[in-house]
Amino acid sequence: MPPKLKVDELVEAFSDVKVAQAIAAAIMPHMRDYLSAIVKDAMDKFTTELQGVREELSSQNKKIVHLEDENALLRKQMDGMDADSRLSSLVFRGLPERTYAERLSGTSAVYEASSSTLSVSSGGQLLPVTVEATEKVILELCNNELQLDLKSSDIEVAYRMKGARAGDSRPVLVKFLSRKVRDTVYNHRRRLKHIKDSKIFISENLTKNASELFYEARKMQREKRLFGCWSASGNIFVKRTEVAKPVLFRDLSSLHQATRA
Secondary structure, X not given: OOOOOOHHHHHHHHHOHHHHHHHHHHHHHHHHHHHHHHXXXXXXXXXXXXXXXXXXXXXXXXXXXXXXXXXXXXXHHHHHHHHHHOOOEEEEEOXXXXXXXXXXXXXXXXXXXXXXXXXXXXXXXXXXXXOHHHHHHHHHHHHHHOOXXXXXXXXXXXXXXXXXXXXXXXXXXXEEOOHHHHHHHHHOHHHHHHOOOOXXXXXXXXXXXXXXXXXXXXXXXXXXXXXXXXXXXXXXXXXXXXXXOOEEEOOHHHHHHHHHO
């Protein structure tokens, strides 16, 4: 039986450089394999988790793209529904506000078809204001200047809108009972040109998107970047040159891209 070493003797033995080197040389191969196994196991787990994260991100990105496509489709459908709802109405600009009652009709107004009145906020109360004054102005313009034969029964509602600059008369939104009457009025709008010094003009009741597109197109026309533009049935058409065919545009990006080409 080999003699037992005392603790002091062991410490002294390990303090010897040669002994320590010999022990390290003997242990190192086993430690290297052990540490490599630990690192490999950790890397395998990390790689598996990373692949799971990548797959989850890919799935979430697909869902986001799908939701964005659905959102774009819904916006397009809503814009189309909004445009369709405006096809029986027109906007008259430059018409003077003749009476006090007419000047009232438009601020925070809600139309009540059953009583042909506008509920107008005034001093915290809702006051009934007749729309007959505004309607009368529209009928006089259409029958006297456009040479039509419109009746009160052809108009569902006519009221002043917000948005005019200080000192200017507010635009009048007119909703006709039929698209046919609306189109007749719109097709005769050019007869207003014979009125000397008149600032009255009639435009379609465009959606926000179409209105912004039409504004940009008119600006480009003034800058001679395109030949002409107009709206028809809520759509914006553009001619780049006098001999070019009219092109329908639905958004600003496509308009800018086409005019840069």
